[in-house]
Every structure is written in C-alpha cells, then in structure tokens.
Amino acid sequence: MPSPIVVIDSGLGGLTVVKALRTVLPHEDIVYFGDTARLPYGSKTAATVISFVQQIVSYLRPLNPKHVVIACNTATALALPAIRAAFADLSITGVIEPGAKAAILAAGAKHTPTIGILATEATVRSKAYERAIHRRRHHALLVLQPAPLLVTIIEEGRATSDPLVKLALQQYLRGLVRHRIEVLVLGCTHYPVYKDLIQKMVGRAVTVIDSAQQCAEDVARQLRAGGLIENHPPHDQSATQGSFRCYVTDDPTRFRLLAPRFLGVTIDEPLWVAPDELYENNASMTSVPLSIPA
Numbered sequence: 001m002p003s004p005i006v007v008i009d010s011g012l013g014g015l016t017v018v019k020a021l022r023t024v025l026p027h028e029d030i031v032y033f034g035d036t037a038r039l040p041y042g043s044k045t046a047a048t049v050i051s052f053v054q055q056i057v058s059y060l061r062p063l064n065p066k067h068v069v070i071a072c073n074t075a076t077a078l079a080l081p082a083i084r085a086a087f088a089d090l091s092i093t094g095v096i097e098p099g100a101k102a103a104i105l106a107a108g109a110k111h112t113p114t115i116g117i118l119a120t121e122a123t124v125r126s127k128a129y130e131r132a133i134h135r136r137r138h139h140a141l142l143v144l145q146p147a148p149l150l151v152t153i154i155e156e157g158r159a160t161s162d163p164l165v166k167l168a169l170q171q172y173l174r175g176l177v178r179h180r181i182e183v184l185v186l187g188c189t190h191y192p193v194y195k196d197l198i199q200k201m202v203g204r205a206v207t208v209i210d211s212a213q214q215c216a217e218d219v220a221r222q223l224r225a226g227g228l229i230e231n232h233p234p235h236d237q238s239a240t241q242g243s244f245r246c247y248v249t250d251d252p253t254r255f256r257l258l259a260p261r262f263l264g265v266t267i268d269e270p271l272w273v274a275p276d277e278l279y280e281n282n283a284s285m286t287s288v289p290l291s292i293p294a
Contacts, residue, residue, distance in 0.1 A: 002230065003066040004029040004243075005219065008056050010039040011155050012255065013190030013212075014071030015262035017095070018244070020216030021069075025223070027230040028242040031063060037250035037275050040151045042120025042188070046078040049122070053079045054086055055278040060247075061087070066228050069219055070094040073187045073211060074120045077128035091222070098218035099185050099211035100132035106183045106207040107140065114141045116176040116206075118198075119187030121146040129187060143179045147172045147188075154190045157258050160197040169194065173201050185209045193262060246270035249278070 005021065007014050011034050018032055033056050035041075041049050053075050057068060068090055070076045070083065076094025084092050107113035117129045124146045133140050149168050158165050176184060184202055186192055189212045199208050223229050230242065244267065248255045252270040259267045 002029055003064045004031045004245075005223075006030075006057075006060050006063065006065040006068045007032045007071045008035075008053065008060075008068065008075070009033070009072045009189060010035050010041040010075065011151070011190070012036075012258055012262050013151065013154065013188060013193075014069075015259055016189050016192045016210075016212035017069060017071040017215050019263050020213045021219060022241070022244070024216050024220045025229065026241055028223075029230075030242060030244050031060065031065070031247070032245070033060060033247045033273075034249070034255060034270070036248045036255060039155065040120065041072060041074040041078075042122045042151055043148065044074075044122065046122075046126075049075055050079040050082045053083050055282040057083060057087055057090070057092075058282045059273065059278050061090070065090065067219060067223060068092040069215065071189050071212070071215065073099075073128075073189065074122045074126075077123045077126035091226075093215075093219065093222065095189060095211045095215040096128050096132050096187075098214035099187065099209055100129060100136065102209045102211075102214045103133060103183050103185050104136045104140070106209060107137065110182070112139045112141055113137070113183065114143065114179060114181045116179070116181035116184040116202075117142060117144045117187045118147055118172060118176070118184060118191060119144065120151065121148050123187055129185065143176055143181055145172055145176050147191075150194075151188065151190050154193055155258075157261065160194055165194065165197070169198060169201055173198065177202055181206055183207045183209060186211055189215075247273050249273055249275050 005028050007018055073095050076096045080094045103115050124144045184206050192210045192212050248270045252272045256269050
C-alpha cells in the first residue's frame, strides 16, 4: 500500500484540511485521526497536548506516512517542536506558518497592517501566530481574540442559523471589528465551517484567511518538491481518488454522521481506538523531553 498522508486533529475540525487536501492532491491516500475523547485541546496545557499528539503519531507510525499534518492550531502551537524532535525521521508540518504567510500576503504593501487572529485560548496564549507573523512583518498590528466556546459549539453540529452560533460569533468578533482589522485569520481548523457567516459579520473589506486551505496548499508544495506526489496524466480516466480512512477515540457513529458537514461527502464508520490503547502503545517509546513554548 502507498504511504499515506496522515492528518491529526482533536476532533472533526481537521476534516477541513482533508477536504482541501483531496482537492489539491486528489490521488493521495489520507489517514485521519480525530482525538474525539479528549477534545477540546484549546483549554489544555502544553504538556498534555504534546503527550496526546505523541501518542497518536506513535500509533500511526507503522503506516509509514509520507507526511504528517498536525491539523490543529492548538496542537501546532504547543506541540510541533516536541513532535518533530520525537519523530525526526518523519516529515511533519502544522497549520500556523501557512496561515501566517497567507495573512501577510493578504495585508499587501501597507506599512502597518492590522491583522486579527480568532483562535482557541491555548493558541492565543502560545503567541505562535505573533511570532510567525512578526518574523515576516515586524510592524504588523495584531489583535488576538480567544474563542473558547466555538470548538464545542461546532462539534455539537450547530448550524449557522442557530441563535447560539450567531450570539457567540457576535461576542468574539465585536472587538476585532472595532479595531478595524484588514485581515482575519481563522486560527482553528474548526472555524471554516462558519467562514461565510464570519465573513458577513466582519464585512467584505476584511480578507478572511482559512488556515485549513493554506495548510493543504503548503503540504502539496512540500510533497511536490520532494517528488512524493502520486501523479497521473491530466486526462487519465482510470485514475482514482485516493483512499480515505478515519480513526477516532470516541463515538465513531456520531463522527460519521457529522463528518459530511466538514468534508462535503459521506464517510465509512471510523475505527475506534481507545485512549488507553494509545497510552500503552506509546509507553514503549523512549521518552523525549517536552519542548514547551514559553
């Protein structure tokens, strides 16, 4: 079996990355792991998130992935350096750098652009977006807004017509609009589910950056550069869509029912992996010192 792209998230949100990957890399096999028993990651400590992600990568390592995507802004912010150190032989990327790069491009040539970041509490605390953006544009003015309720609301399957969704978004976006942001980064892969409503609320003058799409395009660039793409002639009628498999740590039936909202297509029932199995599988690994962001 060809080596797959592995995509990891705390729940359903990373499926927005899978959707984008299946568009830009249609012939690649993709394996998705949603840690649904232990979400949300956004309210947890760096040490806890690093431990969770390390367990998942260790569990999926026998699949010989050609690339691992940490499709969660919180996990990228808190765990990416430690996970790269623990699995130095694997190609591993996250979602923050591509999102930051896209925000700077969207800001254009203005000397001091105002960029908003809507993210989980842990991502905001990590200052990962601040570091990533200021490396590229020293004088950018950043307005960071934690949105602690959004992941839970989205995982509940609430539609944009739900009054609770509108109320929460109004609360979180009010300050960003007041600061007259020019660019808004959706700093969580769950948030693109509400992108159209968010765009309407902040106004068309604001460029809304979907970190999931930017992440997928970044993965495609890296795999092409490494000659790791499953290529087919443009008009090859025999070419098939790459396979897609899911693993979850809780309630696979619910995951299957909600997945089409993020992915756009129905999926087979995911394989259930108990968190205890992840822990036991990872226990045999040599311990790696945790690299916890300041």
